[in-house]
Amino acid sequence: MPFRNRYTGLIENYRDRLPVHDDTRIISLGEGNTPLIRLNNIPRLIGKDVDIYVKYEGLNPTGSFKDRGMTLAVTKAVEEGSKAIICASTGNTSASAAAYAARAGITAFVLIPEGKIAQGKLAQAMMHGSVVIQIQGNFDDGMRLVKEVAAQAPVTIVNSINPYRIQGQKTAAFEITEELGAAPDYHCLPVGNAGNITAHWMGYKEYAENGIINNRPVMVGYQAAGSAPFIKGEMVDNPDTVATAIRIGHPQSWDKAWTVQKESKGWFDKCSDDEILTTQKLLTENEGIFCEPASATSLAGLINDLKSGKIPEGKKIVCTLTGHGLKDPETAIKQSTAPVVKIKADLAEVKKAILDNMSE
Numbered sequence: 001m002p003f004r005n006r007y008t009g010l011i012e013n014y015r016d017r018l019p020v021h022d023d024t025r026i027i028s029l030g031e032g033n034t035p036l037i038r039l040n041n042i043p044r045l046i047g048k049d050v051d052i053y054v055k056y057e058g059l060n061p062t063g064s065f066k067d068r069g070m071t072l073a074v075t076k077a078v079e080e081g082s083k084a085i086i087c088a089s090t091g092n093t094s095a096s097a098a099a100y101a102a103r104a105g106i107t108a109f110v111l112i113p114e115g116k117i118a119q120g121k122l123a124q125a126m127m128h129g130s131v132v133i134q135i136q137g138n139f140d141d142g143m144r145l146v147k148e149v150a151a152q153a154p155v156t157i158v159n160s161i162n163p164y165r166i167q168g169q170k171t172a173a174f175e176i177t178e179e180l181g182a183a184p185d186y187h188c189l190p191v192g193n194a195g196n197i198t199a200h201w202m203g204y205k206e207y208a209e210n211g212i213i214n215n216r217p218v219m220v221g222y223q224a225a226g227s228a229p230f231i232k233g234e235m236v237d238n239p240d241t242v243a244t245a246i247r248i249g250h251p252q253s254w255d256k257a258w259t260v261q262k263e264s265k266g267w268f269d270k271c272s273d274d275e276i277l278t279t280q281k282l283l284t285e286n287e288g289i290f291c292e293p294a295s296a297t298s299l300a301g302l303i304n305d306l307k308s309g310k311i312p313e314g315k316k317i318v319c320t321l322t323g324h325g326l327k328d329p330e331t332a333i334k335q336s337t338a339p340v341v342k343i344k345a346d347l348a349e350v351k352k353a354i355l356d357n358m359s360e
């Protein structure tokens with residue numbers, strides 16, 4: 001049988017573009033190398049002649065793009081002798097930190113806003129054995145506390161203010177350009193702290209500066225309307241949205257993201273919670289792709305900009321789907337209108353249920 005090389009994660013894959021040494025012990029769960037899926041049906045449904053690809057980051061080991069940054073942040077923390085990591089999180093960072101800490105054999109402390117993180121993410125943080133600290137406050141309160149406590153205790157912050165997080169996350173742009181043979185015309189992302197949009201731009205710029213590609217995308221960031229500091233032009237104190245992952249009013253990469261906007265000639269815009277949930281469902285029902293609400297913001301915003309003509313037809317566009325739909329089963333089930341037929345365990349009733357629900 002022919003021997004196929006094992007994929008062993010993005011640090012091994014992009015070793016020469018990341019700050020690791022030959023003898024660095026790499027903490028990996030095989031993250032990265034996620035599918036770039038071309039949408040077959042949605043362009044036709046919205047009546048636009050465009051080439052849309054989604055980068056399905058929900059297929060990372062813990063179900064979100066955070067793993068790209070976490071593999072490097074935890075690898076470096078361990079290399080530097082750290083025995084504990086800490087983060088504030090709307091859910092996905094804590095899930096990822098908990099898993100990579102477990103893998104490394106160190107402790108993770110995670111601060112989460114009480115009652116405002118999706119069930120799947122809470123389950124992950126708990127199952128991986130992190131110390132879950134629920135605070136009566138939002139993400140921004142948690143982030144402030146993490147910075148204060150890390151100044152006084154021997155813990156390494158693994159939020160995206162840790163520069164290794166951004167370095168790891170830039171690899172998504174490498175993968176996209178390698179598959180498309182060039183950068184896309186536009187790249188759309190959901191924006192919370194704005195670490196990921198910053199990381200993608202870093203990756204595209206690096207490949208352009210190295211002559212690997214000769215184009216760079218226009219970067220477009222979308223936020224939930226109730227949690228949209230970049231659209232307001234100032235910090236927001238009481239952010240709220242059904243997309244709890246991006247319920248962030250004080251983005252940590254504020255200045256960096258404005259630089260991305262200027263350098264790439266991009267923009268920020270907002271989507272309503274209704275648009276976010278409708279788009280999440282559009283993807284699940286018409287493409288077979290299940291992402292969490294925050295992730296659908298990238299496509300929801302793109303659809304708005306295609307409808308208005310701000311993004312013209314004939315373009316190649318990538319939307320990042322940052323997290324898996326299974327992260328937030330409660331929101332999914334609440335908004336689902338799919339028929340759930342209840343019957344007796346009886347053949348005739350099953351046949352009737354099939355005939356009644358057969359599509360034309």
Ligand code: AN7
Nearest residue numbers: 089090092093192193194195196322323
């Ligand atoms: C699914 O987990 O900030 O703009 O604490 O989980 O890089 O912050 C999550 C962010 C988009 C926004 N989509 O990315 C956290 C956290 C999902 C997310 C974002 C997040 P950034």
